[in-house]
Amino acid sequence: MASNSTTAVDDDGEYEDWVELYNNSSSTLSLDNLYLSDDATDPLMWQFPSGTTIAPDSYLIVWCDKDLTQTGLHADLKFSSNGEDAVLSYDNGTVIESITFGAQTTDMGYARVPNGTGNFVIQAPTFGTNNETLSNSDFELNTDYSIYPNPVNDVINIKTNNGSIDQIALYNLQGQQLISLKFNGEQQSQLDLTNYTQGIYLLTINNQQTVKVIKQ
Structure with a gap:
């Protein structure tokens, strides 16, 4: 969500950019040594805190607002609604996910449909839930x-x-x-x-x- 004005608020009641990660496996996923970035040329922009995990068939929200002192996961980056990159990679250079998205519509999500496996589409946001919830x-x-x-x-x-x-x-x-x-x-x-x-x-x-x- 690169342009959020009404969809979801963080713990401080602010409408911020956010990214949702989904673990579609049957095992708990560790995010140790994993980084999030909005620039493919600078993939190690923000590191997930040590011990961060995603349970099987569960979702994790990261607020992309540069508000590092706030409660919850807040990354040191902000997405551009005009379009840019979203990259998940390890410090050894292994890229887990890398996409380049175009201009985004305010309060609309950019999600994989079918959930977690399909192509990216612009649709109503499904904050922390299955991307096919609003079919x-x-x-x-x-x-x-x-x-x-x-x-x-x-x-x-x-x-x-x-x-x-x-x-x-x-x-x-x-x-x-x-x-x-x-x-x-x-x-x-x-x-x-x-x-x-x-x-x-x-x-x-x-x-x-x-x-x-x-x-x-």
Whole structure:
């Protein structure tokens, strides 16, 4: 996550860059002598503290904010949202992972799908969880409703094709309710998202249908 403004906060309540490591093996993984860097020409930028491990099928979050005095794992580097490198390597020159990513969208993750093995894709962040947690099938819109445009820059339209709209709510990915509107059997409504930051939001209709909305 090279541009984080709303997705997750560190122990000090700050929205910082972060990287997630996943151990897809059945054994505990030791990170002794392992380094993290955002520059392939300088791979030994920040060393994981001695004794750091990742349990089997578990995740580890490293905050990339140069705040070395804060609680938790805070690396002495910050990712550029314009794109750069992400490198994991040992001090003997062995490279575990090295990627070069392009410009990133604020509050969107860059993750391997399928989880831990596939190609990197830009998607909604899955902080400390399976990268496939938010699959498209979880938010498929049934034929009772139409929502457009999506992605949206400003105003999104919600229309019912069967029945009525009685309630609309908008949530961020942390489950915080941002908007709650009630209607009296309307057939169509709008939400103005002009002042909301770029990212993924969850829109619920009548407490029944949940749709993933992308704010550009």
